[in-house]
Every structure is written in C-alpha cells, then in structure tokens.
Amino acid sequence: MLPLSHILIFTTLLFLIGLYGVLTRRNVVGILISIEIMLNAANINFVAFSASLDVSPQIGQVFVIFIIVLAAATASVALAIVLSIYRNQKTIYTDEIDLLKW
Amino acid sequence: MDIFGLIGPASFYGFMAGILVLAVLTVTTRNLFHSAIFLAFTLIGVACIYFFLRAEFLGGVQILLYVGAIMTLVIFAIMLTAKMGDPSIPQSNRQRLPVFLALAALAFLLVPQIVKTSWKVVESLKTTSAVELGQALMSEFVLPFELISIVLLAALIGAIAIARSDQ
Amino acid sequence: METIDQAFVLGKRAALNWMSAFLPDWTMVFVSIIISATAIVIFGPVTMMYLTWFERKLVGRIQNRFGPNRVGPWGLLQPIADGIKMLTKEDIVPEHADKFAHFLAPVVIVIPALLIFSVVPFGRGMVAVDLSIGILFFLALSSTTTIWIFVASWGSRNKFSLLGGMRSVAQMISYEIPMVLSVVPVLLVVGSFSTVSIVEAQSGWNWFIFTPWGIAGFLVFFLTGVAEVNRTPFDLPEGESEIVAGFHTEYSGMKFALFYMAEFMNAFSISGIVATAYLGGWQGPWLPSWAWFFIKTYALVFVMMWFRGTFPRLRVDQLMGFAWKVLLPLTLANIFIAALWLNLESPKNNLISALVLVAIVTIIYWANRPEVPKKRIYRYAYED
Numbered sequence: 001m002l003p004l005s006h007i008l009i010f011t012t013l014l015f016l017i018g019l020y021g022v023l024t025r026r027n028v029v030g031i032l033i034s035i036e037i038m039l040n041a042a043n044i045n046f047v048a049f050s051a052s053l054d055v056s057p058q059i060g061q062v063f064v065i066f067i068i069v070l071a072a073a074t075a076s077v078a079l080a081i082v083l084s085i086y087r088n089q090k091t092i093y094t095d096e097i098d099l100l101k102w
Numbered sequence: 103m104d105i106f107g108l109i110g111p112a113s114f115y116g117f118m119a120g121i122l123v124l125a126v127l128t129v130t131t132r133n134l135f136h137s138a139i140f141l142a143f144t145l146i147g148v149a150c151i152y153f154f155l156r157a158e159f160l161g162g163v164q165i166l167l168y169v170g171a172i173m174t175l176v177i178f179a180i181m182l183t184a185k186m187g188d189p190s191i192p193q194s195n196r197q198r199l200p201v202f203l204a205l206a207a208l209a210f211l212l213v214p215q216i217v218k219t220s221w222k223v224v225e226s227l228k229t230t231s232a233v234e235l236g237q238a239l240m241s242e243f244v245l246p247f248e249l250i251s252i253v254l255l256a257a258l259i260g261a262i263a264i265a266r267s268d269q
Numbered sequence: 270m271e272t273i274d275q276a277f278v279l280g281k282r283a284a285l286n287w288m289s290a291f292l293p294d295w296t297m298v299f300v301s302i303i304i305s306a307t308a309i310v311i312f313g314p315v316t317m318m319y320l321t322w323f324e325r326k327l328v329g330r331i332q333n334r335f336g337p338n339r340v341g342p343w344g345l346l347q348p349i350a351d352g353i354k355m356l357t358k359e360d361i362v363p364e365h366a367d368k369f370a371h372f373l374a375p376v377v378i379v380i381p382a383l384l385i386f387s388v389v390p391f392g393r394g395m396v397a398v399d400l401s402i403g404i405l406f407f408l409a410l411s412s413t414t415t416i417w418i419f420v421a422s423w424g425s426r427n428k429f430s431l432l433g434g435m436r437s438v439a440q441m442i443s444y445e446i447p448m449v450l451s452v453v454p455v456l457l458v459v460g461s462f463s464t465v466s467i468v469e470a471q472s473g474w475n476w477f478i479f480t481p482w483g484i485a486g487f488l489v490f491f492l493t494g495v496a497e498v499n500r501t502p503f504d505l506p507e508g509e510s511e512i513v514a515g516f517h518t519e520y521s522g523m524k525f526a527l528f529y530m531a532e533f534m535n536a537f538s539i540s541g542i543v544a545t546a547y548l549g550g551w552q553g554p555w556l557p558s559w560a561w562f563f564i565k566t567y568a569l570v571f572v573m574m575w576f577r578g579t580f581p582r583l584r585v586d587q588l589m590g591f592a593w594k595v596l597l598p599l600t601l602a603n604i605f606i607a608a609l610w611l612n613l614e615s616p617k618n619n620l621i622s623a624l625v626l627v628a629i630v631t632i633i634y635w636a637n638r639p640e641v642p643k644k645r646i647y648r649y650a651y652e653d
Binding site for chain 1: 223256
Binding site: 133135161162166174 | 367369370373400401402405406408409410412413415416419420423424438442445449460461462
C-alpha cells in the first residue's frame with residue numbers, strides 16, 4: 001500500500017488537468033469531457049479516503065456511486081442542451097453563443 | 103483475490119502516470135473525437151485504480167456506466183455536431199497561458215499542503231463488499247438513494263424534453 | 270474419475286511444480302498467472318477459428334449444402350487457410366478515414382473479449398480469476414464493445430459504416446438494460462457476484478432453469494446475449510443485404526479478422542456465462558465437470574447458429590419494440606418473481622411464482638398484441 005498523500009497528489013493533478021480543460025476548451029462537449037475528468041479525480045479521492053482513513057469504508061464508496069449516477073444525469077441533460085443549442089444557433093462554441101450580449 | 107495487490111506499488115505509479123498523460127491528451131487534443139477516445143482510456147484507467155484500492159464493485163460500475171453509457175452519449179454528441187469538431191478550427195480559447203500559470207500556481211500551493219498534513223491512516227487497506235454497500239444504501243443512505251433515483255428520472259425526462267425537435 | 274475431472278488443474282499444478290525446481294519462489298505467482306493467461310489467449314482464438322468452421326458446416330447442412338470440405342478432412346483445416354489468407358491480404362485504409370480511430374478500434378475490441386474468459390468457470394476449480402464481482406465484470410466488459418464499434422464506424426468515414434454503427438449502438442444500449450436486469454434474480458438468490466459461487470449454488474440438479482423465474486431469466490439473458498453480439502436475427506448492424514457489412518465495411522485483412530474474432534469469442538463467452546448463470550455451469554452427473562460446461566456452452570452456440578440458419582432479420586422497429594416493450598417489463602417482473610420464490614417455503618413457491626409469471630407474460634402479450642386492421646369491405650358505387 002502506497003502512502004495516501006501520493007494518491008492525493010495524483011488526484012489533485014488530475015483535477016487541475018480537468019479544470020484546465022474546462023477553462024480553455026471552446027467546444028461545449030469538450031468542456032463536458034473535462035468535467036468528467038474532474039469528477040473522476042474527486043471519486044478517486046473518496047475511494048482512497050474510505051480505504052485508508054479510520055471511517056466506515058462504505059461511506060466513501062456510496063458517495064462515489066451517487067457521483068457516478070449524478071454524472072450520468074449531467075451528461076444526458078447537458079448533451080441534450082448541446083443538441084438543442086446546436087439546432088438553434090448552429091454553433092456549440094462557448095464564445096459564439098452570445099445571444100444575450102446583443 | 104490478491105492479484106492486484108501482488109503486482110505491487112510500481113505498477114500503481116505506472117498507472118497513475120499513464121492516467122495523467124491520457125488526461126492531458128484528453129484536454130489538449132484538437133480533434134474532439136480523439137479526445138473522447140482518450141477520455142475512455144482515462145476512465146478505464148480510473149477503474150483500474152479502483153481495483154488497486156480493492157473497490158472492485160466500483161471498478162465494475164465505473165466501466166459499465168462511464169465507459170459503456172456516458173462515453174457513448176459523448177461520442178453521439180460529437181457526431182451529431184460533427185461540423186464543430188473539425189480540427190482545423192481552433193478548439194481552445196485565448197486563455198491558455200494564464201490558465202496554465204494560475205493552475206500551476208494552485209498546484210504548487212496544494213501539493214505541499216497535502217504532503218505536510220498528517221493523515222490518520224490506518225495500517226491495512228480497508229475493503230468492503232458489494233453486499234455491505236447494498237446494505238448501507240438501503241439503511242443509512244436510503245433517503246439520498248431514493249432522492250438520486252428521482253433526480254435520475256427527472257434528468258431522463260428533461261433530456262428527452264429538451265432534445266426533442268419541435269414539430 | 271477425479272483425475273479426469275481435475276486434469277487441467279492437475280496439469281497446471283504439475284507445470285508449476287516442475288518450474289519451481291529452477292525458479293525462485295517469489296516468481297511462482299507470476300508464473301501461475303502467465304500459465305492461466307496463456308491458456309486463455311490460446312483458447313480464445315482457437316475456439317473462434319473452429320466456431321467459424323462449425324458455423325459454416327452447420328449453416329451449410331441447414332441449407333442443404335456441404336459447407337467447407339476441400340482443405341483437410343471434412344474441411345478441418347479451413348480456418349487455418351482462412352487465417353493465412355487474412356494475414357496476407359492487403360490492409361486497406363480509406364484515404365479520408367480517421368487513421369488513429371480506424372486502427373485503434375479493431376485492436377482494442379479484442380481485449381474485452383479475451384478478458385471475459387478470465388471469469389468464466391470452465392470446470393471445477395478451472396477459473397482463471399475468481400473475482401468477487403465476476404458477473405458484473407462480464408457485463409461491464411461486454412458493454413465496452415459498443416464504444417469501439419462506434420469508433421470503428423465513425424473512423425471509417427463511410428455512410429454504410431456509420432449507419433451500421435448507429436444501428437449497433439442503438440441496439441446494444443437497448444438490449445444491455447434487459448441483459449443486466451435478467452441476471453439480477455440469480456444474484457438475488459445466490460447473494461454473490463462470483464461466477465464460482467453461482468455455479469456452486471446450483472449443485473445437484475438445482476439448476477436455476479428449473480425454477481419459474483429461471484426459465485424467464487434464461488430466455489431473456491440468452492436472447493439479449495444474441496443481440497449483444499449482433500447475431501441473426503438481431504444482425505441489423507451488419508445486415509449484408511442492406512448496408513454492405515455495417516461497421517466493418519471499410520476493414521480488410523487482419524483488422525477485419527480481429528472484428529470477426531471478437532464477435533465469435535463474445536458469442537462463445539456469452540453462451541458460457543448463460544450456461545453458468547442458468548444451466549448449472551459445470552454441474553452434472555457422470556461426465557467430468559469441464560465436459561459438462563462445454564456440452565452446455567456448445568449447445569447454446571448451436572442454438573445461435575440454428576437461429577442464423579432459420580430466422581429472417583428483424584425490422585428496426587420490431588427490434589427496439591422487443592427490447593423495450595417485451596423484455597424490459599418481463600425482466601423487471603422477473604426480479605419480483607424471484608424475490609417471491611425466495612421468500613415463500615419450498616413446495617408452494619414454485620407454483621405461486623409460476624402463476625405470477627404466467628399472468629405477467631399474458632399481460633405483456635396482451636399489451637403487445639398485433640393490431641389487426643379491420644376487414645375492408647369493398648362496395649360498388651352503383652350498388653344501392
């Protein structure tokens with residue numbers, strides 16, 4: 001078993017990579033992909049904590065299940081919105097969807 | 103089964119490095135379709151991390167839901183908006199450098215804090231079985247469990263209502 | 270008897286003993302893993318090769334032909350000749366294809382097909398890894414196939430590929446839900462995901478297919494399995510009379526062979542898992558355990574090929590309607606029936622759950638009854 005801090009550093013980096021993607025992607029689907037990476041980083045944290053800290057091991061894993069379910073819900077709604085925007089605006093680039101700026 | 107424990111920490115570090123590389127490729131690749139493929143591999147790698155941490159059930163669920171279902175959705179979205187995924191159009195905005203610098207600064211702040219904190223780590227890796235997880239879901243977490251199923255149903259109906267084309 | 274039953278286990282142990290003479294102790298774990306893995310990696314492709322031969326012979330017989338009979342006795346060397354042909358064929362990549370995706374899909378699609386074999390219990394003590402999540406592992410891996418089929422179809426930049434890929438994704442996602450739900454009764458009764466404990470729970474003649482929920486679960490699991498591997502009558506993704514070859518239209522040579530291999534290995538492993546979950550796996554009298562496993566699995570494979578020889582292809586609306594309107598309610602009800610069966614005492618439970626099952630099947634049949642158009646009456650205009 002390797003030290004907990006190494007896993008935490010790894011998930012921090014993973015989270016920051018996801019955040020980089022969210023902040024730099026122009027494409028909405030690309031942003032969504034990056035959000036999935038961030039959620040996964042958080043999930044690994046939950047599992048690592050529940051496996052090595054002095055708490056009941058189910059708690060962390062139950063939360064991971066909830067997060068995965070929420071990610072599925074997010075993905076379905078967000079992609080439906082993407083399709084709807086694409087149909088109405090003919091673009092899914094965040095800097096071109098500027099209807100409210102008129 | 104001890105197979106994953108036996109391979110040892112070396113392969114664990116290898117997996118972590120591989121996941122980081124794949125994640126970087128995911129957020130930087132210009133071709134969005136390739137980015138989705140890299141994301142699929144990243145998610146499979148995360149499932150392997152779960153296996154390493156003896157959360158086998160979560161590893162299975164991760165592959166079943168993320169790779170099997172969410173990735174298919176993402177690829178569908180990329181395909182239906184195919185013109186937007188053209189690699190010749192720049193896929194990232196002009197904030198790249200400042201964002202990179204800010205996040206690097208954040209990493210330099212966070213990592214020493216993680217190293218300095220003394221975690222109250224127990225000696226052996228704690229595991230749980232799918233049966234215990236199910237019992238926890240049905241006793242201690244029954245209210246969030248029911249709520250999340252309602253959220254999922256609402257998301258399902260909402261997704262259909264939004265994506266349906268107006269006739 | 271015991272020796273024949275455990276022949277492969279004993280063989281592996283003998284090999285390990287022989288190697289431990291000149292290898293240090295700590296390597297033995299890895300050697301053990303490597304032996305199991307090698308056995309699977311050899312077994313998978315060889316099974317696939319002879320399944321193609323078996324299918325061609327069988328479909329030939331059904332169609333009143335001989336099937337392959339030129340290479341070797343009874344055409345037994347035909348798969349090897351095919352393999353050489355595939356290897357020496359030119360590997361064509363379309364000019365506008367997404368080269369990366371076009372290359373990646375056939376390579377990656379074989380990996381889950383091979384990995385599934387690691388949780389299939391081929392006989393008593395003959396499972397590569399007794400994972401605590403065995404069945405979930407199988408379901409998870411078989412669900413990843415979808416995305417690689419999609420990558421292949423999108424990467425080919427061909428309209429037929431794309432049509433096949435779209436059909437395939439729609440079909441596999443729809444059929445995955447009843448597939449996962451149809452295994453739930455087994456997990457409910459056994460109380461474990463492990464394939465080994467599922468087989469052990471069916472010792473004697475207590476195979477799950479002899480219970481009311483077992484019959485329904487077996488039928489749904491097998492049919493969804495057939496749909497998951499895109500075989501007739503669910504072979505719309507590859508329907509040759511409509512869309513050339515579906516998602517592998519643009520593949521030739523070894524890449525095509527890899528798709529073919531994944532498909533046949535999936536067909537075999539799904540038959541094996543169905544036999545494990547409902548037909549008692551390697552349980553059975555007289556014969557050695559692995560013989561029983563292979564008899565049951567090949568019987569299911571035979572039924573799959575029989576389907577191919579007899580059934581026409583479904584229409585798209587029939588395909589989706591079957592999954593969502595028939596199989597999904599049936600599996601949901603089946604979980605309830607299994608719970609009922611589990612919680613009533615022994616002689617009564619079979620009767621009551623059978624009655625509930627019959628009632629539910631009747632309701633589903635009634636709800637899905639075909640709409641018979643009213644008989645038209647033609648009248649002449651001048652007739653009164």
